Amino acid sequence: DIQMTQSPSTLSASVGDRVTITCRASRTINTWLAWYQQKPGKAPKLLIYGASSLESGVPSRFSGSGSGTRFTLTISSLQPDDFATYYCQQYVGYSTFGQGTKVEIK
Amino acid sequence: QVQLQESGPGLVKPSETLSLTCSVSSDSINNYYWSWIRQPPGRGLEWIGYSGSSNSNPSLRSRVTISLDTSKKQFSLKLKSVTAADTAVYYCARERRLPEGGLAFDIWGQGTMVTVSS
Numbered sequence: 001d002i003q004m005t006q007s008p009s010t011l012s013a014s015v016g017d018r019v020t021i022t023c024r025a026s027r028t029i030n031t032w033l034a035w036y037q038q039k040p041g042k043a044p045k046l047l048i049y050g051a052s053s054l055e056s057g058v059p060s061r062f063s064g065s066g067s068g069t070r071f072t073l074t075i076s077s078l079q080p081d082d083f084a085t086y087y088c089q090q091y092v093g094y095s096t097f098g099q100g101t102k103v104e105i106k
Numbered sequence: 107q108v109q110l111q112e113s114g115p116g117l118v119k120p121s122e123t124l125s126l127t128c129s130v131s132s133d134s135i136n137n138y139y140w141s142w143i144r145q146p147p148g149r150g151l152e153w154i155g156y157s158g159s160s161n162s163n164p165s166l167r168s169r170v171t172i173s174l175d176t177s178k179k180q181f182s183l184k185l186k187s188v189t190a191a192d193t194a195v196y197y198c199a200r201e202r203r204l205p206e207g208g209l210a211f212d213i214w215g216q217g218t219m220v221t222v223s224s
Contacts, residue, residue, distance in 0.1 A: 043217050044151065055210075087150065087151055094161060095209070
């Protein structure tokens, strides 16, 4: 199976900061990658699909990039509602998720 | 907006079968694939499998059955021979298959906690 490794595991940031989360795949996955946001006690919410396509209704401060084995999720200006855990997910054969990146208040 | 709702027992004994149902609020249940995903307490997400196929996570394949009942607009999960390691929040989710390949889970249920304990 394909392993997804996110970095960092935890990120401390302030409102207004530019934040970047990285996801690396153990082998190439083209652009078959999605990003999710999860808040405590809630289901994950789809943010980005196809590595860089913004899901409808998601603020434009979220963006995704990458292909092959290296991908990034960027939040251009962190807002109070963005403090959460973020997961990447790939689909080659079957879906696997990264271990998560928690974005916390600095 | 399509809504999903999981239901089933919150407590299952070791070695027994975990059974959950996901109700879909849309008539277009036939037009999509539907998945189960779980999350152990304090940990990450694990895809279990999807409806209409034998495709499931290889680590769970021997214990998993997922079925679709279009007349009731439901799909279900059965996980047999459970242990404490199967304790988790179980989510049902809709798969969006992308034209260029790949997929994403675009609609999720709220999740239901299942504890395996005697």
